[in-house]
Amino acid sequence: MKLKNLSRKYIYAILFGVTFLLYGNTLKHEFVLDDAIAITENTFVKNGLRGIPDLLKNESMVGFYGSQKSLVSGGRYRPLSYVIFAVVYEFFGENNIAFHLIAVLLYGLSIILLYQLLLLLFKERLNDQTLTLFALICSLLYLIHPIHTEVVANIKGLDETMAFIGLLGSWILLLKYVDHKKILHLVAAAVVFFLALLSKETAITFLAVMPLSIYFFRGNFKKELTLSVVGLLAVSALWYIIRGKIVGSFTIDSVADNLMNDPFLDASASEKYATIFYTLWKYIQLLFFPHPLTFDYYPKHIPLVGFSHPVVILSIVSYVFLGIVAAAGLMKKNIYAFGIILYLSALSISSNLIFSIGVFMNERFLFLPSLSFCIIVAYFLVVDGKKIIKSTQQYQQLFTMILLVVIGLFGLKTIDRNKDWKNNLTLATTDAETSINGAKSQTMAGGLLLEEAQKVTNPLERKQLIDRSVMHLKRAVSIYPDYIDPKLLLGNAYWEATKKAEPALSQYFSILAINPSHGDANQNIQVVINQLTDPKEKIKQWERYLPYASNAGNIHLLMGNVYGQQLNDLPNAILSLQKAQQLIPNNIDVLISLSTAYALSRQFENSIALLEKGIIQFPKSEQLFINLGLAYSEVGRIEEARVAFDQAVAINPQLNRSQFPN
Numbered sequence: 172m173k174l175k176n177l178s179r180k181y182i183y184a185i186l187f188g189v190t191f192l193l194y195g196n197t198l199k200h201e202f203v204l205d206d207a208i209a210i211t212e213n214t215f216v217k218n219g220l221r222g223i224p225d226l227l228k229n230e231s232m233v234g235f236y237g238s239q240k241s242l243v244s245g246g247r248y249r250p251l252s253y254v255i256f257a258v259v260y261e262f263f264g265e266n267n268i269a270f271h272l273i274a275v276l277l278y279g280l281s282i283i284l285l286y287q288l289l290l291l292l293f294k295e296r297l298n299d300q301t302l303t304l305f306a307l308i309c310s311l312l313y314l315i316h317p318i319h320t321e322v323v324a325n326i327k328g329l330d331e332t333m334a335f336i337g338l339l340g341s342w343i344l345l346l347k348y349v350d351h352k353k354i355l356h357l358v359a360a361a362v363v364f365f366l367a368l369l370s371k372e373t374a375i376t377f378l379a380v381m382p383l384s385i386y387f388f389r390g391n392f393k394k395e396l397t398l399s400v401v402g403l404l405a406v407s408a409l410w411y412i413i414r415g416k417i418v419g420s421f422t423i424d425s426v427a428d429n430l431m432n433d434p435f436l437d438a439s440a441s442e443k444y445a446t447i448f449y450t451l452w453k454y455i456q457l458l459f460f461p462h463p464l465t466f467d468y469y470p471k472h473i474p475l476v477g478f479s480h481p482v483v484i485l486s487i488v489s490y491v492f493l494g495i496v497a498a499a500g501l502m503k504k505n506i507y508a509f510g511i512i513l514y515l516s517a518l519s520i521s522s523n524l525i526f527s528i529g530v531f532m533n534e535r536f537l538f539l540p541s542l543s544f545c546i547i548v549a550y551f552l553v554v555d556g557k558k559i560i561k562s563t564q565q566y567q568q569l570f571t572m573i574l575l576v577v578i579g580l581f582g583l584k585t586i587d588r589n590k591d592w593k594n595n596l597t598l599a600t601t602d603a604e605t606s607i608n609g610a611k612s613q614t615m616a617g618g619l620l621l622e623e624a625q626k627v628t629n630p631l632e633r634k635q636l637i638d639r640s641v642m643h644l645k646r647a648v649s650i651y652p653d654y655i656d657p658k659l660l661l662g663n664a665y666w667e668a669t670k671k672a673e674p675a676l677s678q679y680f681s682i683l684a685i686n687p688s689h690g691d692a693n694q695n696i697q698v699v700i701n702q703l704t705d706p707k708e709k710i711k712q713w714e715r716y717l718p719y720a721s722n723a724g725n726i727h728l729l730m731g732n733v734y735g736q737q738l739n740d741l742p743n744a745i746l747s748l749q750k751a752q753q754l755i756p757n758n759i760d761v762l763i764s765l766s767t768a769y770a771l772s773r774q775f776e777n778s779i780a781l782l783e784k785g786i787i788q789f790p791k792s793e794q795l796f797i798n799l800g801l802a803y804s805e806v807g808r809i810e811e812a813r814v815a816f817d818q819a820v821a822i823n824p825q826l827n828r829s830q831f832p833n
Contacts, residue, residue: 182286182303182307183283183286185307186279186282186283186286186310186311186314187279187282187283189311189314189315189582190275190278190279190282190314191275191279192582193314193315193582193585193586193589194275194278194323194324194585194589195275196586196589196590197271197274197275197323197324197589197592198268198271198272198275199267199268199271200267200271200324200589200592200593200594201267201593201594201595202265202267202270202326203324203325203326203592203594203595203598204325204327204466204595204598205325205327206270206325206326206327207235208232208235208327209231209235209252209253209256209326209327210256210260210265210270210326210327211265212235213234213235213253213256214234214235214237215229215233215234215253215257216234216253216256216257216260217260217265218257219257219258219260219261220257220258220261222234222257223254223257223258226250226253226254226257227250227254228417229417230246230247230248230417230418231247231248231249231250231253232246232247234253246418246419247418248369248372248414248417248418249330249369249370249371249372250369251330251333251337251366251369251370252327252329252330252332252333252370252371255273255329255333256270256326256329259273270326271326273326273329274323274324274326274328274329274332275323277329277332277333277336278319278322278323278332280336281332281335281336281339282310282313282314284336284339284340284343285309285310285313285339285542286306286307286310287339287343288339288342288343288346289302289305289306289309289310289546290302290303290306291343291346291347291350292342292346292384292388293305293306293388295388295389295390296388296506297554301553301554304553305549305550305553305554308549308552308553308574309545309546309548309549309550310545311578312544312545312548312549312577312578312581313541313542313545315578315581315582315585316458316461316541316544316545316581316585317461317462317464317581317584317585317588318457318458318461318464318534318537318538318541319538319541319585320464320534320585320588320589320592321464321466321533321534321535321592322535322538324588324589324592325466325592328535328538330370330371331370331371331535331538331539332538333366333367333370333371334367334368334370334371334373334374334539335367335538335539336367336370337363337364337366337367337368337370337374338364338367338374338377338381338539340363340367341360341361341363341364341367341377341381341403342360342377342381342384344356344357344359344360344363345357345360345381345382345385345399345403346384346385346388346389348360348395348399349385349389349392349395349396349399350389352395357398357399357402358402360399360402360403361402361403361405361406362406364377364381364403364406364407365406365409365410368406368407368410369410372414372520373517373520373521373536373539375407375520376516376517376519376520376539377516377517377539378403378404378407379516380512380513380516380517381399381403382396382399382400382403383509383512384509385399386504387504387506387509388504388509429653429654429655430470430610430651430653430654431469431470431610431611431651431654431656432529433527433529434469434470434473434529434530434531435523435527437475438475441477441478442475442476442477443523444478444524445476445477445478445480445483446473446474446475446476446483446531447522447523447524448478448483448486448487448490449473449474449476449480449482449483449486450468450473450522450523450531450532451486451490451518451522452482452483452485452486452489453473453532454518454532454536454537454540455486455489457534457537458537458541458544459544461581461584462584463605464534464588464591464605465534465602465605465606465609465612466533466534466598466602466612467602467603467605467606467609467611467612468530468531468532468533468534468606468609469530469531469606469609469610469611469612470531470609470610470650470651471608471609471610471650471651472531472606472607472608472609472612473531473532474608493511493514493515494511494515496508496511497511497512497515506546506547506550507547507550509546510543510544510546510547510550511543511547513540513542513543513546514540514543514544517539517540517542517543518536518537518539518540521533521536552570552573552574553570556569556570557570595615595619596616596619596620596623599612599615599616599619600616600619600620602616603615603616603643607646608650609650610647610650610651610654610657613643613644613646613647613650613657614643614644614647614654614656614657614660616639616640616643617639617640617641617642617643617644617647617657617660617661617664618640618644618656618657618660620636620637620639620640620643621636621637621640621660621663621664621667623636624636624637624640624667625667634668637664637667637668640660640664641661641664641665641668644657644660644661644664645661648661653685655682655685655686655689655692658678658679658681658682659678659679659682659689659691659692659695661678662674662675662676662677662678662679662682662692662695663675663695665678666695666699670702672699672700672703672708672712675695675699676696676699676700676712676715679692679695679696679699680692680696680715680716680719683696683719687719688721693719693720693721696712696716696719697716699712700712700713700716701729706733706737706738707738709733709737710730710733710734710738713726713729713730713733714730723750723754724750724751724753724754724755724758724761725751725755725758727747727748727750727751727754728747728748728751728755728758728760728761728764730747731743731744731745731746731747731748731751731764731765731768732744732764734747735748735764735767735768735771741768741771741772742772744768745765745768745769745772745774748761748764748765748768749765751764751765752765757788759785759788759789759792759795762781762782762785762788762789762795763792763794763795763798765781766778766781766782766785766795766798766799766802767798769781770798770801770802770805775802775805775806776806778798778802779799779802779803779806782795782798782799782802783799786799791822792822793819793822793823793826794819796815796816796818796819796822797815797816797819797831799812799815800812800813800814800815800816800819800831800832801831801832803815804832809832812831812832816828816831816832819831
């Protein structure tokens with residue numbers, strides 16, 4: 172464990188090398204999950220350098236949705252990572268390797284900065300040999316921790332990495348200001364902190380952490396501490412004002428009206444806070460035992476629980492204990508107290524305790540808080556562990572064994588988990604088996620399997636894919652019966668598999684019972700009914716659909732044509748077409764069909780009256796003149812019929828006049 176001759180450059184090389192050893196398998200991965208929002212379908216990003224002004228002056232969702240879109244409370248303003256995406260897009264286009272390489276390189280850079288910060292932060296607490304070992308162990312633990320795979324393997328997670336880089340850089344500069352009294356360091360620290368805030372809002376939590384570190388790790392620096400707080404507060408206020416003008420103020424109320432964007436929508440106040448403590452324990456568990464990992468912590472992978480749940484009780488006891496340790500160690504400037512305060516501060520915004528963030532929890536929310544875990548574990552192993560085991564040799568052997576086991580297990584887990592982020596299909600189908608009660612992953616898996624089925628030509632393979640798709644989608648609907656997305660996909664899967672109307676239509680109609688104006692469900696219903704071959708079944712389904720139809724006039728037109736052309740039921744054809752005329756009186760197709768139905772039922776005077784009015788509206792319609800001429804002929808108005816036929820030919824000279832009665 173002698174690191175005396177180990178130069179910083181050599182350590183940097185080790186850290187960068189381990190970074191690529193762990194995450195090199197992501198370089199050929201595709202774009203996944205929210206990469207569509209952030210990159211591949213973001214108009215501003217795809218404009219390259221020209222899109223940067225739009226990225227800076229709009230909410231982060233606008234480039235994807237085309238308008239202000241706040242699916243969760245508070246909105247999103249994280250332009251810095253999007254600007255980086257725009258720059259990469261300018262020079263490399265939609266090259267997934269380039270984007271993944273940037274993500275890995277910047278993660279490696281963050282680890283180098285972390286190592287530098289730890290050397291600077293603990294320099295007055297540890298001797299040189301111990302300091303180097305502690306900083307290296309802590310940096311390695313942070314680097315290899317599997318909880319970070321979501322941030323690094325998913326390109327969109329660059330907002331977390333950039334916020335971390337900004338915070339580390341600002342923290343280093345702040346400590347240099349305290350140590351060297353150069354105001355330029357303080358100014359630079361404030362600027363870099365501002366950039367961290369532009370990366371992700373959670374960086375604001377370090378507004379308390381960084382000044383507190385001066386208190387913990389330096390002597391009597393009241394002036395420097397005060398100026399540090401003032402400087403960081405000033406840029407935070409500036410950021411808040413800019414953000415407010417672009418996104419609006421933070422709100423504690425949820426803006427969502429469905430369970431997938433507000434998991435506490437149906438929860439009582441007691442259930443909400445009990446479940447929050449349940450997730451807070453899950454965070455601790457993932458720090459020590461990061462398995463299994465999933466992107467889907469949405470309903471109902473995380474259940475709603477009450478305060479009597481054993482995990483909730485354990486969580487409350489644990490956090491009370493952490494609070495007591497932090498409070499007791501505050502005056503003593505205890506390292507563990509600092510680590511706990513860092514953890515609680517960094518997790519605070521993402522905890523749902525302050526305001527609902529739209530999801531129970533996510534692994535990426537531990538990206539900043541996990542730093543405290545690494546500091547505490549590394550400090551215990553390097554410093555306090557030797558106080559328990561008196562024999563230096565035994566301690567070194569145990570230390571080495573523990574370190575190798577942790578690094579080995581964490582490293583293997585990280586590499587293995589990265590494979591799941593290869594593409595959306597791999598991620599969805601893998602995590603659907605982990606989050607067996609997660610409606611989001613089940614829906615995603617079902618939808619992507621259906622897409623795969625539509626690509627293959629082998630009937631057996633196609634059936635197998637559709638069957639798997641239906642399994643996941645039915646599971647999603649059973650988990651959350653009002654979840655529209657899997658219902659829509661399930662209807663599509665049924666239609667794709669059987670071309671039978673009822674299974675598909677039952678899903679689409681169940682969507683309209685929840686949201687009558689749902690565009691895709693309305694469209695799909697009409698597509699399916701139009702493809703029915705049985706006219707009676709077609710009429711039955713049109714009648715079923717009419718209460719929901721925004722285009723009821725067109726539906727009555729279609730029904731009238733089915734009655735008249737396929738069922739030869741002229742009375743019902745006329746009734747349907749008359750309803751269509753009432754709803755869409757200026758529709759020429761209705762005029763043509765209704766006049767024809769009148770004529771076929773020998774109601775020539777009604778046909779003539781309708782056509783004469785119609786021609787006033789549509790004087791260039793050859794078909795109206797033809798129908799009128801035929802009706803005139805039937806009632807003996809021969810001269811008027813000739814005039815009508817001549818007019819039709821005048822409109823369309825390609826018509827054969829001889830085919831009409833003389």
